[in-house]
Amino acid sequence: MSLGSFASVGVDSKRRVLPLPRHNANMKTFTPDSSIASDVIPSMNYGDRHKGRLPDMILLHYTGMPDVEGAIAQLCTAGTDVSAHYIVLEDGRIVQCVPEAKRAWHAGVASWSGEEDINSCSIGVEIVNRGHDWGYPDYPLRQIAAVIALCRGIMLRRKVPTHRVLGHSDVAPARKKDPGEKFPWHSLANSGVGHWVQPAPIVRGETMKLGTEGDDVGHLQQALARYGYAIPINGKYDGTTMEVVTAFQRHFRPARVDGVADHSTLTTLQALLAGLPVGDKVVAAK
Numbered sequence: 001m002s003l004g005s006f007a008s009v010g011v012d013s014k015r016r017v018l019p020l021p022r023h024n025a026n027m028k029t030f031t032p033d034s035s036i037a038s039d040v041i042p043s044m045n046y047g048d049r050h051k052g053r054l055p056d057m058i059l060l061h062y063t064g065m066p067d068v069e070g071a072i073a074q075l076c077t078a079g080t081d082v083s084a085h086y087i088v089l090e091d092g093r094i095v096q097c098v099p100e101a102k103r104a105w106h107a108g109v110a111s112w113s114g115e116e117d118i119n120s121c122s123i124g125v126e127i128v129n130r131g132h133d134w135g136y137p138d139y140p141l142r143q144i145a146a147v148i149a150l151c152r153g154i155m156l157r158r159k160v161p162t163h164r165v166l167g168h169s170d171v172a173p174a175r176k177k178d179p180g181e182k183f184p185w186h187s188l189a190n191s192g193v194g195h196w197v198q199p200a201p202i203v204r205g206e207t208m209k210l211g212t213e214g215d216d217v218g219h220l221q222q223a224l225a226r227y228g229y230a231i232p233i234n235g236k237y238d239g240t241t242m243e244v245v246t247a248f249q250r251h252f253r254p255a256r257v258d259g260v261a262d263h264s265t266l267t268t269l270q271a272l273l274a275g276l277p278v279g280d281k282v283v284a285a286k
Helices: 068-076 141-158 185-190 215-227 239-252 263-274
Strands: 057-062 086-088 094-096 122-127 165-167
Touching: 057 141, 068 086, 086 141, 122 141, 141 185, 165 239, 215 239, 215 263, 239 263
Parallel strands: 057 122, 057 165, 086 122
Antiparallel strands: 086 094
16 A cells, blocks of 8 residues: 555645555555545554543644654554654645544643643644754645645534644643744634634833743733643743743744743734633633
């Protein structure tokens, strides 16, 4: 079985044929959940969702490896303890590795809106990109078109709300940067995928940064927690707060990612909160 057997979004006739990981040749395949998946490379790394939890989140990642062959091997080979439901290649092909009904191992230690088993509540999508450690190239347009088409289908099948399409850095801000500040969240939102507002302009003015203390910091922490970020509410702009603000900026205010809560960051956060369904504006961390 090769990745060259079916057509997918934006694929030309000169695409590479990618081999199966060596130990997966005899694994039983399955029917893709998505009609636009080009093929199935079954991963050996998955389990059951905790207590039958139905997924209502899409979590987007980049692979963060030098080449696609290594990324597929990492995600599909037993013993690596990582996997994802889908891999979106640079040429727009979509490969499914784990059935959506199963729990893939992509989030790691993570939290969102008070929920800590993110693997049980989410569909994981790995987007082939070398990431920050290997030069971090731009995402090709055909790849983003494929991500949009895939996510739209998942959102319909799984009734995923727009504000539950998130990046790995959102749910694990201390550990992760992906899919990063180059990922075009605005393009996804224009197609109905993900929550987005136009970021407020960056202007000079007062800021909160590492070491700042007081009620304003507490209000910022409460606002981030209401949106879903795991953050202690202690009125101290500590390392954890800086990491969460940085993650927020990567997703929602990517023009400047510095972990400093300026007017642009605060205004953008308030606009996002105003656009949430009322039932989702709950304090998610204490």
